[in-house]
Amino acid sequence: MKNFLEIKDLNFSVDNEQILKNITFEIQNKGDIICILGPSGIGKTTILKSIAGLRRIDSGLIFLNNKILTDYNRFVLPEDRNIALSFQDNALFPHYTVEENIEFGIKRSLFCSKNKNGPLKYSMDKLLDLFFIPEIKNKYPHEISAGQSQRVSLVRSIIHNPDLLLLDEPFANLDQHLKEKIQENLKEIIKSSNITTIVVTHDKYEAFYLGDYCGILLNKKLVQFDSPYNIHHIPVSKEIVQFFNRGVLVPAEVMSEDTLYNDELGKIKGKLMKNYLKGEKLNLLIQPEDLEHDDTSHLKFQVIDKKFRGTGFIYILKTSSNLKLPVFVNSHHEHLHAENDNFGIKTPIYIDHLVCF
Amino acid sequence: MLSQKYTKLFKFNYWFISSLLISSIVCIPLIVICSSFFGELSDYYKLLKDTYLYLYIFNTLALLFGVLILTFVFGVGSAYLVSFYRFPGSTFFTWALILSFAVPGYIYAYSLTAFFEYFGNLYSILKFLFGEGNYNDYIPRVDSLLGSIFSISFSLFVYVYIITRACFIYQSQSQIDAGKNMGFSNYKIFKTILLPSARPGIIAGLSLVAMECVSDFGTVAFFNVQSLTTAIYDSWIIFDDINTAYQLSFFLIIFIFIFIALEKKLRSRSRFNIPSRGYRTVEKIQLSGNVKWFMFALLFTLFFFSFIFPLSQMFFWIIKFPSNLNFVNLLQLILNTFQLVGFTTLILILLSFITNYGMRISESKFLNLITSFSVSGYAIPGIILAVTLLGFISYISNYLNNDSIKMLFIGTVFGLIIAYCVRFYSLAINGIKTGYDKLNKSLDDVSCLMGNSRLGTFMYVHFPFLKQNLILIAMLVSIDILKELPLTLILRPYNFETFATQAYVFASQDMLEFTAGPSLFLILFASLIILISRKKILKGF
Numbered sequence: 001m002k003n004f005l006e007i008k009d010l011n012f013s014v015d016n017e018q019i020l021k022n023i024t025f026e027i028q029n030k031g032d033i034i035c036i037l038g039p040s041g042i043g044k045t046t047i048l049k050s051i052a053g054l055r056r057i058d059s060g061l062i063f064l065n066n067k068i069l070t071d072y073n074r075f076v077l078p079e080d081r082n083i084a085l086s087f088q089d090n091a092l093f094p095h096y097t098v099e100e101n102i103e104f105g106i107k108r109s110l111f112c113s114k115n116k117n118g119p120l121k122y123s124m125d126k127l128l129d130l131f132f133i134p135e136i137k138n139k140y141p142h143e144i145s146a147g148q149s150q151r152v153s154l155v156r157s158i159i160h161n162p163d164l165l166l167l168d169e170p171f172a173n174l175d176q177h178l179k180e181k182i183q184e185n186l187k188e189i190i191k192s193s194n195i196t197t198i199v200v201t202h203d204k205y206e207a208f209y210l211g212d213y214c215g216i217l218l219n220k221k222l223v224q225f226d227s228p229y230n231i232h233h234i235p236v237s238k239e240i241v242q243f244f245n246r247g248v249l250v251p252a253e254v255m256s257e258d259t260l261y262n263d264e265l266g267k268i269k270g271k272l273m274k275n276y277l278k279g280e281k282l283n284l285l286i287q288p289e290d291l292e293h294d295d296t297s298h299l300k301f302q303v304i305d306k307k308f309r310g311t312g313f314i315y316i317l318k319t320s321s322n323l324k325l326p327v328f329v330n331s332h333h334e335h336l337h338a339e340n341d342n343f344g345i346k347t348p349i350y351i352d353h354l355v356c357f
Numbered sequence: 358m359l360s361q362k363y364t365k366l367f368k369f370n371y372w373f374i375s376s377l378l379i380s381s382i383v384c385i386p387l388i389v390i391c392s393s394f395f396g397e398l399s400d401y402y403k404l405l406k407d408t409y410l411y412l413y414i415f416n417t418l419a420l421l422f423g424v425l426i427l428t429f430v431f432g433v434g435s436a437y438l439v440s441f442y443r444f445p446g447s448t449f450f451t452w453a454l455i456l457s458f459a460v461p462g463y464i465y466a467y468s469l470t471a472f473f474e475y476f477g478n479l480y481s482i483l484k485f486l487f488g489e490g491n492y493n494d495y496i497p498r499v500d501s502l503l504g505s506i507f508s509i510s511f512s513l514f515v516y517v518y519i520i521t522r523a524c525f526i527y528q529s530q531s532q533i534d535a536g537k538n539m540g541f542s543n544y545k546i547f548k549t550i551l552l553p554s555a556r557p558g559i560i561a562g563l564s565l566v567a568m569e570c571v572s573d574f575g576t577v578a579f580f581n582v583q584s585l586t587t588a589i590y591d592s593w594i595i596f597d598d599i600n601t602a603y604q605l606s607f608f609l610i611i612f613i614f615i616f617i618a619l620e621k622k623l624r625s626r627s628r629f630n631i632p633s634r635g636y637r638t639v640e641k642i643q644l645s646g647n648v649k650w651f652m653f654a655l656l657f658t659l660f661f662f663s664f665i666f667p668l669s670q671m672f673f674w675i676i677k678f679p680s681n682l683n684f685v686n687l688l689q690l691i692l693n694t695f696q697l698v699g700f701t702t703l704i705l706i707l708l709s710f711i712t713n714y715g716m717r718i719s720e721s722k723f724l725n726l727i728t729s730f731s732v733s734g735y736a737i738p739g740i741i742l743a744v745t746l747l748g749f750i751s752y753i754s755n756y757l758n759n760d761s762i763k764m765l766f767i768g769t770v771f772g773l774i775i776a777y778c779v780r781f782y783s784l785a786i787n788g789i790k791t792g793y794d795k796l797n798k799s800l801d802d803v804s805c806l807m808g809n810s811r812l813g814t815f816m817y818v819h820f821p822f823l824k825q826n827l828i829l830i831a832m833l834v835s836i837d838i839l840k841e842l843p844l845t846l847i848l849r850p851y852n853f854e855t856f857a858t859q860a861y862v863f864a865s866q867d868m869l870e871f872t873a874g875p876s877l878f879l880i881l882f883a884s885l886i887i888l889i890s891r892k893k894i895l896k897g898f
Contacts, residue, residue, distance in 0.1 A: 054802045078805045079813075085806050087799045094795065095822045104817075105807055153803075160807060 003063070004030045004196055005164065010060030012043070012050055019043045020050070021220040023060070027213070030065075031194040033187070035201060035211030035228075039243065042217055044200040045088070048166040051198070052085045053078035065163045082117070084162035088169045091153045092141040098152050099124070099137045105156040120161040120193055127155045130185040132178065147173040151182070158189060165190070165197040171206065183209055204244060208232065216240050233353045234273055235285070241357075247287035249357065250323060254280045260354060264319045266299065270351040285355040288314050288328035294346035301325065303341045317343055376712045376724060380731035382779045386745035387737075390610055393603040405592075405601065409583060414608060417571055417584045420505055421612075424570045425563060427510035432517025433559060435659055437547065440525035443641040444649035450656045451522075452891045457663035458515045459883030461840040461857065463575025464876045465508040467864055468670035470579075473497065478673065505580045509570055511663040516569075517562035523896060524558035525551060530639050543642075557624045564620040571612050572738030574843040575857075579864055585609045586740050590843070599748045606741045613736050668880055674873035685859065685874040694855050694882075696770065698838050701777040702831045705785035708778070709830075713789045714815065717798070732783035739844035742776055747847065773848045780844065781837055785830050792826035793819075825893070832890040836883050856882075 003026040010023040020043050027034055038044050049055040051062055053069065053076060062070040064083070069076045084105070092101050102124050128134045131151040136144050144152070150173050157165060170186070171179045187210055190197050201207050207214050208228040215225040224236045235241050241249070252260040252268065254276045260268045268284065276282065293315075301317035304324070308331070315337060317325045327345065337343050438444075439451045472478045484490065528551065536546040552559075574586045581587075585605055592601040644652060675682065716724055734742075747767060754763040766772035796819065804814040838845075842857045849858060856879035863871040887894065 049802075052802070052806055054805070078802070079808050079810055081806075082808070083806060085802065087803065091797065091799050091803050093800055093803075093818060093822070104804070107807075156803075162806075 003028050004032070004065060006061070006063040007051070008061040008063075010047075010050060010062070011058040012046055012055065013058055018220060019046055020057075023047060023217075023222045025213075025215055025222060025225045027196060030196050031191065032212045033190060033197045033199065033210050034213050034215065035199045035207035036215045036217055036222075037201060037204060037207045037243075038217030040202060043220065044202075044217055045168050047217070048085055048168055048198065048200055051164070052083045052166060053081050054085075081164075082162050083164045083166060084157035084160045085166040086150075086153045086157040086168060086170060088172060089146065089150065092149050092156075094141050097138050097140055098133075098144070101141070101152060102156045102159060105160040117161045117163065120159050122159070122189060122193070124155070124159060127159060127189070130189060131155060131182055145173075147175075147178070150174070154186070158193075158195070161193070162195065165195045167197065167199045169201055170199065171201075171203075179206075186210070216243065218243060234355055238283075238357050241285055246326070247285050247290075248323060248325060249283040250286050250325075252282060252284040252356070254278055254282065260284055260356075264321060264323070265345075265349055266347060268349045268351060268354070270354040272354045272356065274356070276356065282356040285357070286325060286351075288326040290351045291325065291327045291349065292346040293327060293329045294344050297344035297346055299345045299347050300342040301345070303337050303339050303343050305339065306337070315343055317345075374711065376715075376728045376731045379708065379734065379779060379782050380727050382746075382775070383731055383734040383737065385749050386606070386741050387610070389745045389749055390603050390606045390741070393600055394607040405588070405605075409588070410605075412583055413585045413588045413605070416502065416577075416582055417586075417609075417612070419502060420509070420573075420577070420582065420584060421567060421570050423502075423506035424510050424513065425567060427506065428514040428517050428566045429559070429563060431510065431514035431659060431663075432562060433521050433552075433555075435514075435656060436518050436522035436525055437551075438652055438656060440522050441551075441639060441641060442644050442652060444644040444652045446653050446656065447641075450660060452888075452895060453660055454518055454656070454663070455515050455891060455894055456884050456887055457511060457660075458836065458894075459880050459887055460512055460664060460667045461575065461842070461879070462505075462509040462512040462573055463579055463842060463857075463864070464671075464860060464872070464879065465512050465667050466504060466576045466579045467860070467869055467872050467876065468667040469504055469508055471670055471674070471869055472666075478670070501580050502582055505573075505576050505582050508576045508580075509573055513566045513569055514663070516565040517559065519895060520558040520562040520565075521555055524555035526639055528554060528639055533639060560620055560623045564616050567616045568613055568736055568738075571609060572740065574738075574740050574846075575861060578861075585612075586738065586843070589740055589744060590847075593744050593847075599744070602744050603748070606738075606744065609738055609741060613738070617733075617736060668877075671873045671877040671880065674870050675877060678870050678873070681871050682874045684871055687874070687878065690854060690856055690859060690875065690878070693853060694839060697774065697777065697855065698831075698835045700770075700774050701781065701838060702785075702834045704774065704778050705781060705834060706789075706827055706830060709782070709785040709789050712786060713793055714819070716790075717793055717801070718811070728786065732786050734779040735781065735783040737780070739776075739780060739841060740847070742780060743844045743847035746772070746776055768848070768850045770850060770853070773845065773850075776844055776848055777834075777838060777841070780841075781834050784833055784837070788826050788830040788833070789823060792823040796822050829890055829893045832886045833894075836886055839879055839883050 005027040007026070008024050010020060011018065012020040025034070036044050036047060046055060050057045051064075051069075056075070057070060059072065060070070061068065064081070067076070068074055069081055092098075093104065096104065106119070106124075122130075125134065128137065131154065133144075133148050133151050133155075136148055136152070141149055141152075150170065154167070154170055157167070171182065174182065183206065199207070199210055208231075211228055213225060214228050214231045215222050216231065217223070218239045224231060224240060226234075231240075232244075235244070238249070241247055250262055250265065252262045254272075255261045255267070256278065257272060257275070258269055260270075260272075262268060262284070301319055303315050304318045305316040307314045307316075309328075310331070312331045313329050315327045315329060317327060319325065327343070435450070435454055439447050439454075470477075532550055532554070533546060536550050541549065572586065574590060577584045578587050578590065585608055589602045589605045589609070592598045592605065712724075712728055715721075716728065750763060750766045750772075754760055766775070800818060801814055804818045805811075809817065839855070840857060841855075842861055845855055846858050846861060849855075854862070854875075856875040859875040860872040860879065863869070863875070
């Protein structure tokens with residue numbers, strides 16, 4: 001197998017209830033970052049624990065770095081896998097200081113299997129600096145905040161220099177501004193140390209920023225595994241659209257291979273992502289950035305709500321058939337529309353990727 | 358799939374050993390007692406049933422009733438005062454009150470008798486103060502049931518005190534503030550907010566008291582109260598009628614089961630647990646004026662009667678009759694006690710580590726079940742445990758016609774240690790379990806992923822974390838073995854004495870002054886251990 005990591009047909013169940021169904025994905029290159037996105041309580045953590053060997057899977061294959069870790073008759077013990085997992089919470093040893101906790105990740109004791117990767121090129125102090133916690137080295141876990149202990153746990157996992165780094169909601173307890181800085185530093189560290197990483201998160205922007213690839217986990221299955229760009233622009237199922245909650249589905253009819261028609265919006269041009277028959281009726285996904293504002297347009301709808309998003313506004317427009325169309329407009333736009341105003345949309349409508357279901 | 362099942366089955370058996378072992382020994386008394394109760398009745402039992410049986414049961418109940426009332430008042434009252442008020446000595450009494458844990462009921466009984474008897478110490482004090490006079494007629498006789506109630510209450514109220522106090526102080530201040538905000542008086546806050554939320558703790562404490570009280574042997578034996586425990590002892594030792602001993606034990610066991618059931622029912626869903634972090638402790642109210650001295654006087658009286666009084670009585674005797682100490686081989690007693698404590702603690706810690714570790718990694722429900730049964734050994738009164746073990750082993754060795762089993766268990770230190778292990782198994786299991794509960798399970802995973810084998814995880818993560826708990830277990834086991842009387846008395850080798858049995862032997866030979874030596878050292882050693890581990894004990898064991 002030429003891929004660095006391969007997960008094939010992984011099934012997992014607890015008490016006869018299936019939690020994960022046929023999870024399959026692969027990472028080609030060492031050093032790639034994969035983000036797994038999904039709502040809470042769906043089994044994202046379970047995937048990580050299965051890969052780490054902390055949970056026995058029902059069936060499936062896990063292959064890492066030229067070694068089969070799990071298949072139908074093999075099971076490499078978690079301590080021999082050289083995989084580090086940073087838990088979401090409460091994962092520091094309460095009787096050791098922060099420094100001792102991190103050293104636990106470096107220490108190779110009598111009862112330890114050897115780590116062939118050697119030491120990480122970052123020192124403990126450097127890592128603590130990069131995560132903005134240089135001053136807590138001598139404190140005990142109960143003396144630091146949840147966000148701090150999460151970062152300590154992160155440092156401990158990274159400094160272990162594993163073949164595969166698994167991060168479970170690594171920024172769950174951080175405030176927004178710190179989160180972004182730390183995300184940047186984390187990406188830098190991982191990329192420059194060439195550590196293959198799987199991050200589990202429910203934050204889409206985090207996943208899109210960190211991930212070379214993203215997987216969407218819904219209803220026990222990995223429904224899409226693709227680059228962040230494609231995940232955003234070309235979602236493969238209605239469930240994913242609903243999970244992201246960013247667009248609406250508009251009924252449309254296929255006119256030709258690059259044109260759709262909707263009764264209220266008129267002709268919609270763009271590149272259809274799949275081949276459809278002429279005259280076929282389907283639903284078109286319209287995301288906020290798809291429609292363009294144009295005050296001079298004759299196509300006008302009533303504004304029923306607007307959401308200020310800092311960089312812009314998202315206007316919600318109501319059509320006569322009660323569709324609620326979201327439209328993103330730059331916040332420097334001079335014409336501010338109030339609710340109940342009429343709002344023009346540029347015609348003919350052109351959308352890069354016509355995603356239909 | 359197949360290999361997975363095999364490994365599971367293997368783990369299964371492996372971790373069961375200790376719990377299964379203890380459980381089966383715990384089963385012995387229950388099986389023996391129940392089977393003999395429905396078996397053949399001896400003549401002595403028939404006679405007893407017509408004459409004294411109901412008296413025994415009545416006395417046991419009366420004793421229980423009195424002790425429960427007194428321990429409730431002493432325990433909850435003192436816990437309330439030290440938890441919510443600041444007055445002279447309030448910090449001191451917080452830990453000083455638990456010193457009474459060092460004084461077993463029977464030693465309290467010796468001092469109580471010495472004080473109130475004809476020409477006793479009270480007489481001497483009155484004579485010293487007011488000169489010669491016929492004081493004996495006016496001094497109340499504290500003996501029999503009343504004496505037992507007082508002695509046992511003073512030695513057991515600590516259970517209620519400790520657990521109730523732990524409930525009180527970990528109560529959140531915001532509840533009290535809410536009460537104040539609604540205009541409640543202090544009394545109403547206590548009655549409607551504090552007491553109900555401490556209820557599970559109080560019930561837990563009282564049920565401990567109840568079990569210890571009905572199992573008490575030393576005190577009632579000394580005061581000649583005809584209770585179930587003394588009757589069991591007498592029918593075994595004096596009448597040599599083991600079947601009657603079993604049949605009487607049946608009633609005692611019924612009591613114990615009722616307590617356990619009652620406690621479960623009364624506590625129902627509410628649980629007494631102490632948050633490890635994130636609570637706001639209660640702000641104490643500073644008392645002023647006469648009230649603060651009144652509170653001080655109340656607690657001082659309690660402290661004085663529960664601890665200073667028996668201690669000073671023993672000191673008094675030693676000073677008065679120093680030559681009595683020659684009858685006590687102090688070094689031998691210390692060695693004997695150390696031997697018992699050392700081996701018992703070692704075995705207990707080993708067994709409970711195996712079981713706890715097994716429960717942690719195997720998550721087997723059956724193991725949990727069997728463990729929760731095996732810890733019920735603490736509920737079996739020492740005297741019943743001793744009598745049934747003896748009877749069972751003689752039966753087995755007679756059946757096999759092999760005396761070596763008898764030689765191994767009966768009248769040996771080994772047999773005694775086994776019995777202690779059954780009795781104190783819950784102490785050790787729970788001591789380690791509370792530690793493990795605080796150690797998040799994902800930490801095992803972290804350690805494992807860092808490349809540690811199970812042994813490595815145990816050595817570097819579990820053991821250092823649980824060290825504190827181990828020390829506490831050793832301390833508590835020591836105190837219990839120091840104080841344990843009936844079990845030691847019946848199972849010990851010939852002429853093998855601990856402080857407790859030595860004092861008992863003197864007292865039963867009417868040589869009360871001679872009890873001072875062993876009693877004093879018992880109290881002093883136990884107090885020392887309590888002082889060292891007071892912070893942990895105050896947290897609720």
